Amino acid sequence: MYTMQAVAGPTQTDTPLFAMTGICKTFGVQQVLRDVAFDLRAGEVHVLAGENGAGKSTLMRILGGIILADHGHSHVNGSEVLFRNPRDAANSGVAIIHQELSLVGPMSVADNLFLGHESSTAGWLHQTGTAQRTRDVLSRVSLRIDPRRAVDSLPISSQQLVEIAKALALDAQIIVMDEPTSALSEPEVRNLFARIADLKSQGCGIIYITHRLEEIYTIADRISVLRDGALVATRDRSDLPPDELVRLMVGRSISDQAPRRTVTCNDLRLRVQHCTVRATRAGVPPIVSDVSFDVRRGEILGVVGLEGSGVSELLWATFGALANRATSEITIDGQRIRINSPRDAIDAGIALVTNDRKRTGLILGMDIVQNATLAALPQLSPFTWLNHSAETSLASQSTQQLSLRAASMRQHVSTLSGGNQQKVVLAKWMGTNPRVLLLDDPTRGVDVGAKHEIYLLMNQWSEQGRSIVFSSSEWPELLQVSDRIIVMHRGRIVASFEGGAATPADLLRAAMGSTRDE
Amino acid sequence: MAPSDERTGWRARLTSPTATALFALCFVLLIGLIFSGDGAFYKWSTHRDALRQASVYGILACGMTFVIITAGIDLSVGSVLALVAVAFSILSIHKDWSPWLTIPACVAIGAACGATSGAVxxxxxxxxxxxxxxxxxxxxxxxxxxxxxxKVSTAMQRPDGSWTAAPVPDIFKAIDSRLLGDNISVVSLIFIACIIVSWIILARLRWGRYLYAIGGNEEAARLSGVPVVAMKILAYSLAGAFSAVAGLCQAAQEQQGDPEAGIGYELTAIAIVVIGGTNLMGGRGGIGLTLLGTLTIGYLDKILSVNAVPEASRLMLTGVIIIVAVLLQRRKD
Known part of the structure; x- marks a missing residue:
């Protein structure tokens, strides 16, 4: 490491600090990375851009040694390396700073910096030497704090700098930052950018992942665009204007056409006004700030936003699931209602399909019937006595309408495929006969066939007069299914489009916070 | 994940929690048949006493089952047992309350303790x-x-300083008696009644379904409209109420209310639930398993005592058996 530091200065750019070539990765049948070539020079910020699911995080996990590529080569300073595990990557000077920080909260800053690499003799820690090194690395990130403080007593922005200092303590040269500003306030972002400039001058290379156009054009030296697992361009910032960047990010072919239907929308069904969701931390702008929207009877409203834009939180708040952090005024069919809990929402005829069925949708240890009737149980069990035959008939009725494929209704949901699990979640909500369906990325992690079925079902439900608020990470399909689309950026609605009148590029431009109008 | 339906495969059936718990019980009974303590194991009275001795623990374990299914734990059941035993003795011996009033009051005390824990x-x-x-x-x-x-006992001090014994209350005698031609203890019947009530709540009422849902995935349950706070309070209240029932039995058997009673009982109750196969992570298990666990622990203790194994060795053996039982119960998925 030290010899490398001696030769690789900030000015030397002919041998890249790091290079990957021919990287391929397949998960099951899905190829997520195709022949990717990527390099990082010393002293540059290289932004990696791409839509949700373009393959950025997979590429970074390969770089960090968390997963192995199927094919491809990696070079650090011109010599070939193979990262079998995170430790290999760390030893070659790679540090990944995740959105979820990997510090041990109750331990002190100093202990965190050298965790796993403590300087010791026969188990006895070198106290004085460590204190000196701690001061050195903290000064490199301009963090003036007492290194004896517990990490979890520091604000997130300082914790992030501790994480960077930890990387420096291990002589990291290749630093990956994954959406580092998502939880920061404006002044904290400015401070982080100043620290990134320091790192550049110290000869580090930084791979920076963000969804914010403004940030890309503030700090990038070069920009690479990933699309559907392929690297479509690597250019200097000056050679890649924002419009061109957006075009490169979305320009994909739509493989499976979602069905288009014509429904005449009429009466107002759901009106959400002044919805605000506070962040869990003080001093950070709200996750959703003063958002209002309407949905008509039988209408499918698409809601679009990149990660961290507040789309999920908007849907959760409408469902009463963030009662202690959210405020809003909700009117359904002309009636003003108070929603303080999911139960209130269910009673008002609202259903929420979350974007993570294993964590927040299903009880995996229960069978299909028990999952499919959970939300409708009060109607099925007067005086709290369970009526097993009523349960089974409701469950089979709602799962048949969704053409769920299972060996038995008593099968545990943990043994079902992703698509069928999602149908159990949908069946649970259709069993409550909802007026409004809030669907947060309902096709995530399901196969193409099940995806198509879910779109057909959504059309069917809207024809029955149900209203649907729908978010998806697959925008071409969302554009096909939705009657109207609203776009969120940093907790606000920044644009709205009539269905069919927008292109994925329009959505992306708005979602990345571009203020330019077309 | 195996594609086959896990409820129909014979192999799955043999490794189900019920089968494993039954296997453990049969193993213990087999030991009893071999080391019968000079034939004591072949007498019904031995079985009757084994059941009676296990019943107080079993009643506590019923309450513990609700809490563990929600992925919780209740360490207070032994103390609540003592509190209720004391209250029951004071009200029955010294205050001469009618059992029709005393018993509901005592159960309410236990439930209130549990409700307080649950609410917090x-x-x-x-x-x-x-x-x-x-x-x-x-x-x-x-x-x-x-x-x-x-200890609150029938011994009472007269104003002149001499001691006299008050009569043992009828309700104490009734709970401590045997029925069906001396063949089964009332305490055991109370235990069986607790099992039935628990089974109804867990398998036949919406509340039970909600308890499993909370233990299985609390956030998904909340988002499905399950009243999580109320259901947790219910689980701990039930644990408290069952502890109270155990306290009534304990007081009647000892004919006194001992404030030091029930120390360490919470651990036996947890051990019974775990040996039965109810998962400490919540969401899985049932009262049938707790019944099997109670019998396993009860018989193990009885067999060791009829064979005159010293208590010190019995404790060590019980520790080993708990680990073996949990290893057997570990799911292979």
């Missing part, structure tokens, strides 16, 4: 271990306070 756990979001540890200490202190730190 669910509303203030403090870990069940901590909250019920605090309740364990608090209820023990309360039992000592109302008893004046002494």
């Amino acid at each position: 756990i669910a509303k203030l979001r403090i870990q069940p271990f901590i909250v019920t540890l605090a309740m364990m200490v608090f209820a023990r202190g309360l039992a000592k306070t109302i008893s004046g730190g002494m």
